Amino acid sequence: MPDPREAENVKGVTIPLALMATLAAGSALAAPTAETIARNCVVCHGPKEAGQLEIPKIANYPARKMVEMLTGFRAGQKEATIMDRIAKALTDEQIQALAAYFANQ
């Protein structure tokens, strides 16, 4: 697990929390880390111990494909029961960061 005291930026490079906090203090840049967002995803997608049967696994998912899937869902261009609605809450930066995060699980 990444150090929770560090935040991942868009390119998957970690920047110290101090900097994030400084950025957050006076701007709209306050952003949850990829890990923080991803914890919401794994409730459905699971680590394999959770025993999901139908929802596709996304641990170690190829980053490029994840970006393609999530942007596709967001644009309503990929078939989905629920991911279209979830992806609408994600920015491009967050999609990149999530792709980097899940690629290394």
Next chain:
Amino acid sequence: MRTSRRSFVAGGIAASALVGLPRIARGAAPRVVVVGGGFGGGTAAKYVKRLMPEAEVTLVERDRQFVTCPFSNYVIGGIEKMQTITHGYDKIAKRGIKVVHDEAVGVDANAKKVTLKGGASLAYDRLVLAPGIDFVWDAVPGYSEAAAEIMPHAWKAGPQTLLLRKQLEAMRDGGTVIIVAPANPFRCPPGPYERAGMIAWYLKNHKPKSKILIFDPKDTFSKQALFFESYENLYPGMIQWISGKQGGKVTRVDPKAMTVEAEFGEEKGDVINFIPPQRAGKIAQLAGVTDEKGWCPIDPKTMESTKVKGIYVVGDASIAGAMPKSGTSANSQARNAAAALVASLRGQEPPEPSYANTCYSIVAPGYGFSVTAMYAATPEGIKEIAGGVSRLKAPAKDRDLEAAYAYDWYRGIMYDALG
């Protein structure tokens, strides 16, 4: 000092938070007490321990087993067994969390101590309250805790779930089932309407001449169009909803006569499922973290009580802005609260939270739909970023998939909370 070198990098901003922690500053392991071992409390305990292995985490839970409300409607409808929704605390105990089966009966926020019914008391550096809801028993004349043995609420799962199921099994064909839905806010906004669907599933197959009346003080409810569409598709003519405007607000019940009196008139029921109004679990009130309406205001960024510092409130008990009172909300709030709590123990700024909710409803085997959203903390409270409900008129395949996905959601959340 326990705090790591790295945290001093952030110290410029966070230094003030280091004040007032003499015990931890002396190097003792921080003590975190969590009251309530449901979706919120289980998750909070697990994530505090995960983020801060050196912390002493104690989970106080009244019951030996956790029976989930999610999926309890399927037990009532006869498509699931109690066993499916009954979970133990052994797995999370194995993660190094001390599980104490007792009831918290008091909180002294100055002395930072929780007292237990069994007589012991637990000192804490940070406290998480996740007690879920209590019922306001006397809100409607005629109803009471004793009346719940005749007109079950089944809004806390366990014996009440089975009681409602048994009453349905004993009912004659051609009987009337009345569901009394509560006003907002309440635990699980789609719950009463999912329940109507599940009861209809049972009745359609076993007592097809029966009907279901839903008495409601509200004029709209969660996933309403989807529920109506499903009732129409699956149970035409069986379920009637009486809205607030139509006089659906219940003013009195009579458990002896088995009648429900609403603004529009009186109805007799063969089975009456009365869901009372709610407030935060009593320990929240005893701890001084509730407002005048009985719920707990929190800091949207951390879930820390705005009334008493050092106490975090997650789950149904909290006022979490746009988030509905659900197991998924409680789970998500608890993860973010755990991160904020650990940051505060380390003298750091809380990380930016990311909240989410999903509620699946299954109204017949192979017929499910959902509401989902992601949320952010803003100075005005927790706000929805984006989300929505399943499409109306979706193909049967989608409803079938969503029913299957609901089971995966259940597996996932039970693993995250108590696994």
